[in-house]
Amino acid sequence: MAKLLIEGGNRLRGKVNISGFKNAALAIIPATILTGSVCVVENLPVIQDVIVYQDILKKLGGEASLSDSGTMVIDTSKIQACNLPNGLTKKLRASYYLLGAGLGRFKEVTISYPGGCDIGLRPIDQHVKGLEALGAVFEVNDGLIKVSAEKLIGNKIYLDVVSVGATINIMMAAVFAEGKTVIENAAKEPHVVDTANFLNAMGANIRGAGTDVIRITGVQELHGGTYSVIPDQVEAGTYMIASAVTKGDLIINNIIPKHLEPVTAKLKEMGMSIEEYGDSLRVHYEKELVPVNIKTLPYPGFPTDLQQPMTVLLSTVKGESIVIESIFENRFRYIEELHKMGANIKVEGRVAAISGIEKLKSAEVKATDLRAGAALVVACLAAEGVSTVHDIYHIDRGYEFIENKFMNLGAKIRRVEDDEENSAEMIR
Numbered sequence: 001m002a003k004l005l006i007e008g009g010n011r012l013r014g015k016v017n018i019s020g021f022k023n024a025a026l027a028i029i030p031a032t033i034l035t036g037s038v039c040v041v042e043n044l045p046v047i048q049d050v051i052v053y054q055d056i057l058k059k060l061g062g063e064a065s066l067s068d069s070g071t072m073v074i075d076t077s078k079i080q081a082c083n084l085p086n087g088l089t090k091k092l093r094a095s096y097y098l099l100g101a102g103l104g105r106f107k108e109v110t111i112s113y114p115g116g117c118d119i120g121l122r123p124i125d126q127h128v129k130g131l132e133a134l135g136a137v138f139e140v141n142d143g144l145i146k147v148s149a150e151k152l153i154g155n156k157i158y159l160d161v162v163s164v165g166a167t168i169n170i171m172m173a174a175v176f177a178e179g180k181t182v183i184e185n186a187a188k189e190p191h192v193v194d195t196a197n198f199l200n201a202m203g204a205n206i207r208g209a210g211t212d213v214i215r216i217t218g219v220q221e222l223h224g225g226t227y228s229v230i231p232d233q234v235e236a237g238t239y240m241i242a243s244a245v246t247k248g249d250l251i252i253n254n255i256i257p258k259h260l261e262p263v264t265a266k267l268k269e270m271g272m273s274i275e276e277y278g279d280s281l282r283v284h285y286e287k288e289l290v291p292v293n294i295k296t297l298p299y300p301g302f303p304t305d306l307q308q309p310m311t312v313l314l315s316t317v318k319g320e321s322i323v324i325e326s327i328f329e330n331r332f333r334y335i336e337e338l339h340k341m342g343a344n345i346k347v348e349g350r351v352a353a354i355s356g357i358e359k360l361k362s363a364e365v366k367a368t369d370l371r372a373g374a375a376l377v378v379a380c381l382a383a384e385g386v387s388t389v390h391d392i393y394h395i396d397r398g399y400e401f402i403e404n405k406f407m408n409l410g411a412k413i414r415r416v417e418d419d420e421e422n423s424a425e426m427i428r
């Protein structure tokens with residue numbers, strides 16, 4: 001296993017190119033199953049979760065090859081069924097999209113329960129509710145989910161909670177459902193829109209993605225084609241926050257600034273200077289930052305996936321801040337690691353009360369999940385001295401070339417194997 005050695009205290013400067021959006025990629029790759037054709041998906045991040053999905057498609061009998069530049073050529077024509085009871089689906093959360101995509105094309109799916117970050121209960125009752133409304137029948141036994149339908153028929157579905165996964169899953173299953181499906185209280189996240197755009201480009205009829213009512217009219221078939229995934233706003237937000245925490249000056253390239261508005265607004269409120277240039281942002285530190293309060297919300301609210309790096313930043317800002325995590329009930333576990341770095345944060349349920357300190361100190365810390373791992377990297381970049389981040393396999397699931405990108409911005413960071421002798425000299 002590998003770890004990251006980081007010597008903090010350097011102001012980050014320079015340009016960083018943002019990769020394709022993990023969460024959109026992990027919906028669009030399984031959506032290719034619906035096409036039963038050849039699809040070329042471009043601008044994919046070359047990350048562990050994408051590689052796992054490539055393996056899933058191959059295990060199902062499809063063909064998928066991923067280039068170093070993030071283009072995957074996928075042929076799902078030879079897939080005969082969507083049965084994967086062998087546990088591969090436990091490696092990531094987004095394997096739940098096999099339910100909607102497989103049901104849409106084959107009317108039957110069997111998979112092991114999805115895995116992913118341990119950040120709360122993460123029920124899938126809304127996925128089940130939506131798919132059942134279209135005519136599907138679920139059986140859950142020994143960690144295996146089996147879903148089947150004689151026929152899928154469009155219906156009106158009101159989601160009790162705004163769920164990205166449920167919205168996309170229902171949208172996928174409804175592509176071939178007879179008649180009209182309406183999803184109300186749908187999630188509005190950019191990857192919901194990107195998945196709808198992909199499916200429409202392949203012949204689907206989906207209207208309203210990006211609003212809270214999505215209307216899908218069933219079609220007979222989809223075709224193949226080429227599609228480019230949107231940029232990763234979570235990765236971009238992580239670099240924006242890293243600029244703030246290191247008092248840096250970064251140009252963040254290849255982004256859609258609109259998707260970053262909740263982060264941009266908060267960083268500006270804190271005193272960061274942010275300028276927009278078409279598909280890039282300059283994020284630079286000019287004056288002492290002030291504390292703010294944050295509550296995570298579905299898009300276009302402040303994203304839960306950036307709650308952790310934002311908490312790191314606030315832990316270094318003089319004064320008191322409050323962070324409320326309203327999406328996932330168990331997303332503060334990394335704060336124990338931040339305490340090792342001297343952070344003054346008290347957690348009570350879903351609320352973190354932060355009393356900013358002048359500087360974090362170096363420590364040995366452990367990534368507890370994907371976004372927490374990235375947040376700890378950000379914390380170490382700001383801390384005095386040499387820190388170590390362990391269990392970085394979590395980070396590799398979602399961040400492309402993280403150490404190279406930070407190194408190019410002037411960070412002192414190096415990946416070493418756990419059993420490798422290491423010293424501070426290695427990162428200088």
Ligand code: UD1
Binds near residue numbers: 024093125127187326
């Ligand atoms: C997706 C993202 C994740 C992001 C999250 C919220 C992927 C692979 N993951 O996760 O990075 O943090 O959206 O933006 O795209 N819920 C239910 N019942 C359900 C489904 C969800 O109660 O059937 C609850 C969840 O527990 C959570 C909330 O709804 O409290 C939002 O979850 P959801 O949007 O579904 O998140 P994920 O799809 O798991």
